[in-house]
Amino acid sequence: MSGDLPFRRHLRMTPLHSEVAAESRTNDWVERNGFTIAGHLDTPETEVFARYHRATLADISPRFRYRIAGREAMDCLNRLVTSDISTLEEGHFGPVAFCDENGQLVGEGELARIGATEYRLFTEEEVLSWLRRNSTGFQVHAEDVSAESAGIELAGPLAEAVLEEAGFDPVRLLQAGHAQTRDLMGMPVAVLRHVGDVFEFWPEEDDAVPLWRHLMQAGREAGLQAIGERTRNLVRIDRGCPRMGADYLGALSAVSGDHVRTPYEMPGETDVDFGKPVFNGRAALRRMAVQSAARRIVALAVDDARDLTFAIVCKGEHQVGVCTSIAFMPETGQYLAIATVEAAACASGGLTVETEIRRELAVWREKLPARIRPLPAKR
Amino acid sequence: MTGDRQAYDAIVIGGGHNGLVAAAYLGRAGKRVLVLEAGGIVGGGALAAELQHKYTLPAVSHLMDGLSDSVVKDLKLARHGFAYAASGLPTVALDPDGRHLVLTGKAKDDEAFLSARGQDGAKWTGFARKLENSAAWLSPLLNRPPLVAASSAARGKLMARAMFAEASGERAREAFLSLAAKSISDWVHEELEAPLLGGLVAFDATLGSTDAPYDAGTAFRLIYRHALKAKSGVAIPRGGMGALAETLVALIEGQRGEVWAEARASRILMDGATACGVVLDNGIEVSAPVVLSGAAPRETLLRLVGARYLEADLADRLSLGKAGGATAKINLALDGMPGFRGLTPEQVGGRIVIAPSLDEVEESALSARAGALPLDPVMEIVMPTCHDAELAPSGHHIMSILVHQVPYEVEGGWDARREEFVQRAIRTVCRYAPDATDYILAGEVLTPPDLETKYGIRGGDWHQGGLNPFDLLGLRPEPELAGYATPVSGLYLCGAGCHPGGGVTGLPGKFAAETVLEAESRGGRA
Numbered sequence: 001m002s003g004d005l006p007f008r009r010h011l012r013m014t015p016l017h018s019e020v021a022a023e024s025r026t027n028d029w030v031e032r033n034g035f036t037i038a039g040h041l042d043t044p045e046t047e048v049f050a051r052y053h054r055a056t057l058a059d060i061s062p063r064f065r066y067r068i069a070g071r072e073a074m075d076c077l078n079r080l081v082t083s084d085i086s087t088l089e090e091g092h093f094g095p096v097a098f099c100d101e102n103g104q105l106v107g108e109g110e111l112a113r114i115g116a117t118e119y120r121l122f123t124e125e126e127v128l129s130w131l132r133r134n135s136t137g138f139q140v141h142a143e144d145v146s147a148e149s150a151g152i153e154l155a156g157p158l159a160e161a162v163l164e165e166a167g168f169d170p171v172r173l174l175q176a177g178h179a180q181t182r183d184l185m186g187m188p189v190a191v192l193r194h195v196g197d198v199f200e201f202w203p204e205e206d207d208a209v210p211l212w213r214h215l216m217q218a219g220r221e222a223g224l225q226a227i228g229e230r231t232r233n234l235v236r237i238d239r240g241c242p243r244m245g246a247d248y249l250g251a252l253s254a255v256s257g258d259h260v261r262t263p264y265e266m267p268g269e270t271d272v273d274f275g276k277p278v279f280n281g282r283a284a285l286r287r288m289a290v291q292s293a294a295r296r297i298v299a300l301a302v303d304d305a306r307d308l309t310f311a312i313v314c315k316g317e318h319q320v321g322v323c324t325s326i327a328f329m330p331e332t333g334q335y336l337a338i339a340t341v342e343a344a345a346c347a348s349g350g351l352t353v354e355t356e357i358r359r360e361l362a363v364w365r366e367k368l369p370a371r372i373r374p375l376p377a378k379r
Numbered sequence: 380m381t382g383d384r385q386a387y388d389a390i391v392i393g394g395g396h397n398g399l400v401a402a403a404y405l406g407r408a409g410k411r412v413l414v415l416e417a418g419g420i421v422g423g424g425a426l427a428a429e430l431q432h433k434y435t436l437p438a439v440s441h442l443m444d445g446l447s448d449s450v451v452k453d454l455k456l457a458r459h460g461f462a463y464a465a466s467g468l469p470t471v472a473l474d475p476d477g478r479h480l481v482l483t484g485k486a487k488d489d490e491a492f493l494s495a496r497g498q499d500g501a502k503w504t505g506f507a508r509k510l511e512n513s514a515a516w517l518s519p520l521l522n523r524p525p526l527v528a529a530s531s532a533a534r535g536k537l538m539a540r541a542m543f544a545e546a547s548g549e550r551a552r553e554a555f556l557s558l559a560a561k562s563i564s565d566w567v568h569e570e571l572e573a574p575l576l577g578g579l580v581a582f583d584a585t586l587g588s589t590d591a592p593y594d595a596g597t598a599f600r601l602i603y604r605h606a607l608k609a610k611s612g613v614a615i616p617r618g619g620m621g622a623l624a625e626t627l628v629a630l631i632e633g634q635r636g637e638v639w640a641e642a643r644a645s646r647i648l649m650d651g652a653t654a655c656g657v658v659l660d661n662g663i664e665v666s667a668p669v670v671l672s673g674a675a676p677r678e679t680l681l682r683l684v685g686a687r688y689l690e691a692d693l694a695d696r697l698s699l700g701k702a703g704g705a706t707a708k709i710n711l712a713l714d715g716m717p718g719f720r721g722l723t724p725e726q727v728g729g730r731i732v733i734a735p736s737l738d739e740v741e742e743s744a745l746s747a748r749a750g751a752l753p754l755d756p757v758m759e760i761v762m763p764t765c766h767d768a769e770l771a772p773s774g775h776h777i778m779s780i781l782v783h784q785v786p787y788e789v790e791g792g793w794d795a796r797r798e799e800f801v802q803r804a805i806r807t808v809c810r811y812a813p814d815a816t817d818y819i820l821a822g823e824v825l826t827p828p829d830l831e832t833k834y835g836i837r838g839g840d841w842h843q844g845g846l847n848p849f850d851l852l853g854l855r856p857e858p859e860l861a862g863y864a865t866p867v868s869g870l871y872l873c874g875a876g877c878h879p880g881g882g883v884t885g886l887p888g889k890f891a892a893e894t895v896l897e898a899e900s901r902g903g904r905a
Binding site for chain 2: 133137138199280283
């Protein structure tokens, strides 16, 4: 049979695919938002070591980027998100969350103010239809500009050194929380700097490969290592950041109400500003704000380095939660997880996880103690 | 009368009967109220129009059967001159062969009448009793504001409560529940045989909507209609259909209130997220801490307020709602009384229905849905001059015809098909009153789009929204708007788009006004 079947999936390649593939020693690929992207490029230990002690480069092109522009872009976005973005200055960006009318999260991401009436929204999941529905009644236009650019993430304690070597001083001197377009090697590149030495570059599609090569070249001294999605995922779990689609579902895509989350169930503080008279979910969130959430998303650690799997979180004999993202941290020899746990069970400790432990062909069950990790500051 | 930024206690957008009732209730509580009517005459669906300065026509609706007894009593409408020229009118179902049926609504009489003609006598009594029981169960729910639940979880509990625990009697509830989801055709086929009764019931169950008798939920519509029936039964106000509005206007003006005609609201003034007045399309601004709107909820919130002041989900749901009107109006001025074959003069003064069988109603509905004119239109005829001679010059009459199942958008366009439509309708009338055409002096026809442009009835939908269980009570028009207050502080809905819905009941207006007063007494605005 020839031709495209309607249910056939097409995995696309990012503009950086050939560069990334050249770095791969594992041929380990995963799918992300319809793109083929590296799982690991080297051994996990090598990648993680580089990420925490040297510097790393990753292809983050599959993230969604939306351009929201128009005379009333700010009003429109302020109705969309829970926080007050009227104070977001040009050239800055910050985390945003947006809810449906029931106060359930529809999406999360980062919002950058590009100009007086122009914004970029970065999200892990597709939200264009929601943005469009939110544009009704405002002089604003929302479009998906993901295909126009490619994404490169430079991270690690030596990231600044790599930038210096690359001759990108203006980028190196950027402060955390700033988003600016810089001229790098004659190419216009949008750059975002996060807390903790993480830089995002968003060159135009054709400029991505030269920029990647230049950075790889410049980072040789510093031990710059190309890494894949699995290591980035570990870093995310280590930071205690839940991801939509993995640790909870978006309100527009979830079938069961059990799998959506409100801002009050998220770790850390999601900014909900009731000073704004109108925003999506305001009435519902107002009702929730006075009562404490029944469950919470938390970061867990299991101090054990054996080959094991787990998902169920218990307290005594009873199941009180589920781990939704799990990764082994070679640096500390422990398992890290993001879990949804009953709020009452979080308070006093005594949590365990039901594990299956393997040694060669033998498999047995054990309950191992798990502890809730305090979270580092949000990036 | 006019002036920039005059201050009132409340402004009511829309001088329909519900808006006027709301204004009168607020006025009664000492509020200074301004009513803004876009058209030249107040009354909304219940108003009188002049034809050739001699005939007072029921412009849109031509009967009152649901004006709430509580509204009449609370506002002391009788003391202000409101009265019926006739009430408890019989319903006359015309038969092509002259074996017409006359139903008074009194069980014994109807059974005797039908039995004598071999037409389902006992069966009809059973049918009517079931209808009565179901309506008795639903009626208390319609005659008070709905219970409103803010969250979807609370809504689930509330629905269970409304459906099962609030009932006034177990048998009535069971009767209601067994019928609520059915189509009227199912119900008719189970219990009745006489085609004429089936046609009449199917007509009543679908009037004012695009529903066809075979559509699920049409049985509920009949019960709903019955549950809203006032004590006076089917009635005609003295002085024409505009009498109610005129009485209310006099009442409001007596309460220091004002009613402005030709005052079209172009938008609601906002202070932050709070409504604080109205801007007219001539630029005049009037301010008030409370604004009530009798316009359709979608018009009010999307056009007059703007989607930006609403959460996106609500704006989205409002924008998706479709208006479904399928009723046209033909008003005729006659210089004599046409002879309806087989009807006594008394019976001609009743509510005359031409719907020979359920299948004919179904056929009309299907052709209307396809954008075609019905071949044999089904209709309701009222001759108000039989009861109130002052509506026309001496010896002259008015014939008011509601043609059911008329498409909003007709194949070929209304401009091209209008004449054909009138001819078809009159031809149908002539089948029963052959000399009717001899008397016609003048007339007017209002297609569903005409009703929209001339009287502001959006989409030609008289009821401002569906009339099935899921469009009523705490779900009408949307859960967060069902309590008459809106998410926009200071703005309330008071039209038929709110519980308990369409028809000349005055109840949405009353409940909205009561909500406003209650919010005020609580010391805040809802």
